[in-house]
Amino acid sequence: MNEIAIVGAGLAGLTAALRLTQEGYRVRIFERYPRPGGLARALEIGGEPLEAFYHHIFTTDTDYVAFAEEMGLGDEIEWLPSKMGIWADGRLWEFGxxxxxxxxxxxxxxxxxxxxxxxxxxxxxxxxxxxxxxxxxxxxxxxxxxxxxxxxxxxxxxxxxxxxxxxxxxxxxxxxxxxxxxxxxRSGMGERLGYMRGSFIRLVETLVAKIEAGGGTFHLTEEVRRVETDGGIFSIVTRRDTYRASKVLVAAPIPDHLAVAGQLLADDERTALSRLRATGAICTILELENSLTPFYWLNIADPEMPFGGLIEHTNYIPADRYGGRRLLYISNYLFTDHPLYSAPKSEIIETYLPHLKRVNPAFDASWILSSHHFRADYAQPVVTIGYREQIPPMRTSVRGLYLCSMAQIFPEDRGQNYAIAYGDKVAKVMLEDLDRGEG
Ligand SMILES: Cc1cc2nc3c(=O)[nH]c(=O)nc-3n(C[C@H](O)[C@H](O)[C@H](O)COP(=O)(O)OP(=O)(O)OC[C@H]3O[C@@H](n4cnc5c(N)ncnc54)[C@H](O)[C@@H]3O)c2cc1C
The missing domain is CATH 1.10.405 (Guanine Nucleotide Dissociation Inhibitor; domain 1)
Structure with a gap:
């Protein structure tokens, strides 16, 4: 049996899936959400896709750019100037x-x-x-x-x-x-950031099409509940069915890995994984009538404010692409046990309103034409002293079971660039084992 199961259709899982199908392996990808893309997934505003969580790339994200070129999307990346600010001492400052x-x-x-x-x-x-x-x-x-x-x-x-x-x-x-x-x-003109015309979801969509063309199968809205193993063959148990595979890649956050495959792992491995922490993120998108600040990226250096960043997407990408609406992301990283993390959207916006008015006294709730709210339980791995020794290996203690997670990215921070690079890397590790006849 040469079938490979992948848990998670984020960029890491999709990149690995592509590489494995290109080598002739049959791949099944399981994703709990209705759409692929993971943290880089998108919604639509004014007929235009937009990331649920704000996204741009840096000129140093060379793996992303090379991969986009390979997918025929290299020319679709626009490098646009961006303006950064900071809210400190009760006022706005340009920064950077x-x-x-x-x-x-x-x-x-x-x-x-x-x-x-x-x-x-x-x-x-x-x-x-x-x-x-x-x-x-x-x-x-x-x-x-x-x-x-x-x-x-x-x-x-x-x-x-x-x-x-x-x-x-x-x-x-x-x-x-x-x-x-x-x-x-490198840009020599202040900071230019990269954005894909039509949003980063285009790369995800292209990847999905290529994986399907290579014989890969997607199981969307099909959360994997458990991975079991018997005599070297894995069973992937979902609410709908049980599937068999000779190798399994969990391309998902550590808590999801532990939830689906934790019982198979060695005790010390499970303990080490459960010690790794990550903050979650809540991200509110306001569609506004007017612009809130002159900045694309505004860091909030004020503990009194209930959010950490105001990212005004339309101060970077022209608002006319979204029917003229001004798009503001309100970014907030929290551990999932923080009361605001699971609060309803309306309550969160209520909490934010007076602080938006502090940032721009002309702001009024009537500016809000529409709003959206997203949560990610696992958004930012916490890198502590000695982290290098804690990085979980891609080959787990279970032969044939692999892990590709944001927690492995080091010393760089998580990002699409590294999801692609590490997805590529884990596929190479799996192919090496397959070549050696293991599995
Ligand atoms: C607020 C925020 C802002 C960001 N901004 C940027 C940015 O500006 N630029 C940038 O490059 N990157 C940015 N990133 C990071 C980037 O989005 C991620 O690094 C990248 O998308 C991670 O991809 P991944 O495949 O590793 O993981 P994920 O995207 O987390 O994908 C994992 C997938 O696994 C699925 N899954 C988990 N468990 C199961 C299960 N049991 N069964 C089925 N499916 C399962 C999940 O639903 C998910 O789709 C940002 C992230 C956040 C949270």
Missing amino acids: TPASLLRFGPLRLIDKIRFGLSTLWLQRQRDPRPFESVTASDWIRRYQGERTWKTVWGPLLYQKFADEAENVAMVWLWRKVSLRGGSRS
Whole structure:
């Protein structure tokens, strides 16, 4: 039997599925949602697809660009200027360029000099290891100062990692800063970010079509409940049916891996996996009559605000593509036990309204033409000291069972680029085993 089952039709699962079908294997892909794409899935606004969670790529996302070219979509990526800001000390500031740093009021000149010089130094470092044994909070306090931690980085890390913020390793921040630096200097014109005409879902759709053309089968709205094994053959149990496969790839978050295959794993492996933490995300999209801020990306460095970022998509992609509507994502990373995480959309918007008015006093609830709300239980892996040793292997302790998850991406942070790169990598690992006749 040469059938391979893949749990999860996110970009990692789809990339692996494509590579396996290209080598002549029959692949079945199971996805709990009605549509493929995972965190990169889309909805429609004014007849135009839009990501449920805001998405762009950086010029350093070379795996994404190469893959898009392979899929015939290379020319569809637009590199457009983006404007970044920060809400700090009760007002909006432009941020992200040397000139804007000089104008940034909440920091003193000495803080700005330390910030600027240490950022340049970080961007030039190539070896991740020195940053793996120190927390971002200790490093920033030491090299940029307490004020910069309290004003800029602390609020941002708390927003993204909640009560884990002080435990995040510097390697996570270093990689972000160094990649962002690369993204700026290569374009030579400030920061340009990449977006796919018609949204990133086009790559997902192209992948699905190619996998189907290669003989792959999709089982959408078919959540895998359990994976069992008997004599080297796997059973994939869903609510509808049970399927057989010689190999199984779980291309999904760690908690889903544990839920479907945890009982098969070695005890120490299961324990190590269950220690890995990730914040969830709630993302509210407001379709607005007017623009809220002049920025595409607005970081919120204010613990009083109930959200961490305002991403005004139509300050980056022209609003006329969406029937003239202004599209605002309100981003909020939370652990899933936070009361706001599972609160209904209306309650969340009610909570946000007065804070949107602080950002722009002219804002009024009547500006909201429509709204959408999405949750992701597993959105941002928490990278702590010594993370390299905790990265789960792609070959699990069960022969024939593989894992490809955001938690494996290191030292870079999660992103479509790495979902593709790691999907490719896991397929290579599986093909190596198949070539050796294992399975
Ligand atoms: C708020 C937010 C903003 C982001 N912004 C960007 C950005 O600007 N640029 C960028 O490049 N990336 C961004 N990302 C990250 C990017 O979306 C992800 O890194 C990438 O899509 C992950 O792909 P994946 O296949 O690894 O995982 P996922 O997309 O999580 O896919 C896993 C799939 O497995 C399915 N699944 C899980 N368990 C089961 C089961 N038991 N049975 C069946 N199906 C199952 C899930 O439904 C899901 O579809 C963002 C993510 C978030 C949350």
